[in-house]
Amino acid sequence: MYELKYHKATSVADAVDVLGKADDGKVLAGGQTLVPTMKQHLAAPSDLIDIRALSELQGVCIKGDALVVGAATRHADVALHANVCMHIPALASLAGGIGDPAVRAMGTIGGSLANNDPSACYPAAALAMNASIITDRRELDADTFFAGMFATDLDEDEIITAVRFPIPEKAAYAKFPNPASRYAMVGVFVAVLDGDVRVAITGAGEDGVFRHQGLEEALAESFTSDAVDGVEVSEEELMGDLHGSAAYRAQLIKVMTKRAVVAAG
Amino acid sequence: MSRVKLTVNGETVSREVPDNTLLSQFLREDLRLTGTHVGCDTSQCGACLVHVDGRAIKACTTLAASMDGADITTIEGVANGDNLHPMQTAFNTHHGLQCGFCTPGMVMAGIDIVTRYQAMGQPLTEAAIREELEGNLCRCTGYHNIVKAIADAALTMSSTAKAIQ
Numbered sequence: 001m002y003e004l005k006y007h008k009a010t011s012v013a014d015a016v017d018v019l020g021k022a023d024d025g026k027v028l029a030g031g032q033t034l035v036p037t038m039k040q041h042l043a044a045p046s047d048l049i050d051i052r053a054l055s056e057l058q059g060v061c062i063k064g065d066a067l068v069v070g071a072a073t074r075h076a077d078v079a080l081h082a083n084v085c086m087h088i089p090a091l092a093s094l095a096g097g098i099g100d101p102a103v104r105a106m107g108t109i110g111g112s113l114a115n116n117d118p119s120a121c122y123p124a125a126a127l128a129m130n131a132s133i134i135t136d137r138r139e140l141d142a143d144t145f146f147a148g149m150f151a152t153d154l155d156e157d158e159i160i161t162a163v164r165f166p167i168p169e170k171a172a173y174a175k176f177p178n179p180a181s182r183y184a185m186v187g188v189f190v191a192v193l194d195g196d197v198r199v200a201i202t203g204a205g206e207d208g209v210f211r212h213q214g215l216e217e218a219l220a221e222s223f224t225s226d227a228v229d230g231v232e233v234s235e236e237e238l239m240g241d242l243h244g245s246a247a248y249r250a251q252l253i254k255v256m257t258k259r260a261v262v263a264a265g
Numbered sequence: 266m267s268r269v270k271l272t273v274n275g276e277t278v279s280r281e282v283p284d285n286t287l288l289s290q291f292l293r294e295d296l297r298l299t300g301t302h303v304g305c306d307t308s309q310c311g312a313c314l315v316h317v318d319g320r321a322i323k324a325c326t327t328l329a330a331s332m333d334g335a336d337i338t339t340i341e342g343v344a345n346g347d348n349l350h351p352m353q354t355a356f357n358t359h360h361g362l363q364c365g366f367c368t369p370g371m372v373m374a375g376i377d378i379v380t381r382y383q384a385m386g387q388p389l390t391e392a393a394i395r396e397e398l399e400g401n402l403c404r405c406t407g408y409h410n411i412v413k414a415i416a417d418a419a420l421t422m423s424s425t426a427k428a429i430q
Binding site for chain 1: 267283284309314322323325326328333374377
């Protein structure tokens with residue numbers, strides 16, 4: 001890893017300030033993507049601002065009809081949290097399937113969304129439920145937050161502080177994990193909110209997470225796994241790599257959607 | 266450079282470290298605790314597992330500078346003097362190792378798994394053990410004896426806890 005300057009943030013305001021003054025600073029939360037990336041010299045920030053311990057970024061609570069998750073809340077904690085298990089069990093299940101136990105002991109939802117890995121799980125949940133991504137300066141809708149592979153709408157020195165998920169009537173996440181890395185080769189999050197069906201797909205798109213109109217329309221008419229059969233999922237703009245061709249991923253999208261629909265009930 | 270003050274295996278340690286030092290390097294090179302192993306470059310193998318503030322994490326994927334104030338247990342710290350930890354005894358009994366390279370990580374993972382399942386009051390099935398070991402790779406054993414060792418330790422660890430109560 002190249003040299004860097006480490007800072008432990010004393011507050012979100014302090015973190016934003018240090019980030020703004022650094023040459024090329026990055027926020028460090030769980031580090032489960034950032035540290036390996038830096039070890040491989042694919043990232044070389046001049047400064048790391050550690051926000052992991054900030055209490056303002058921790059915790060899960062219910063606010064009205066929404067579940068609010070602090071940005072530095074770890075995957076292991078989301079997976080077991082009573083509020084999550086009771087109100088959005090699909091989210092608990094998603095968090096409990098990320099990486100492996102040691103990764104879940106450190107990785108955070110804020111890090112996952114800010115990084116927007118095209119094969120990460122949380123972006124599918126955020127997009128399917130049209131979550132609000134709350135930062136130190138504004139609120140962003142999931143619908144417009146994700147800006148392509150590894151890109152988001154965040155400013156250079158902007159920090160996610162929390163994520164607000166409207167509680168869906170029903171929801172489920174079905175993931176086909178890569179057998180070695182356990183990233184989503186395809187992950188489909190299906191949610192029904194105010195009668196609307198939303199289907200968000202990760203692991204498959206060249207531009208990262210996306211919604212599928214055909215699947216949403218078919219499921220809005222009939223929320224059954226049979227309804228998925230009649231939908232055409234195009235290979236265009238899907239990823240093809242050594243793990244699977246675009247055609248295979250298109251097939252997986254349909255299979256995972258069916259599983260999610262059955263699981264959602 | 267950052268100064269970190271932390272507890273490692275019950276002892277207070279204070280050092281100045283370059284900010285890009287990994288926790289695995291700090292433990293092995295600064296503290297000469299070489300039981301924590303570095304098996305891969307990609308945060309996948311789990312040979313570097315240590316317990317930090319009660320959680321099993323990958324020391325190779327953590328910066329030492331971020332560990333100020335932490336309470337860390339390494340493989341060197343799980344035995345009680347000359348008495349092996351029940352997890353270590355189980356690995357011995359069930360031949361849960363061959364070359365031993367993955368073993369510190371497996372033992373630390375095993376202790377973490379059993380502790381978490383006991384805290385949740387959930388039964389630790391063979392299927393659950395295999396799933397929980399997804400982040401620990403072994404090239405020698407084929408995992409079967411590791412799984413048996415952890416399942417056995419789950420029984421002895423809980424009876425130890427009850428005896429203490």
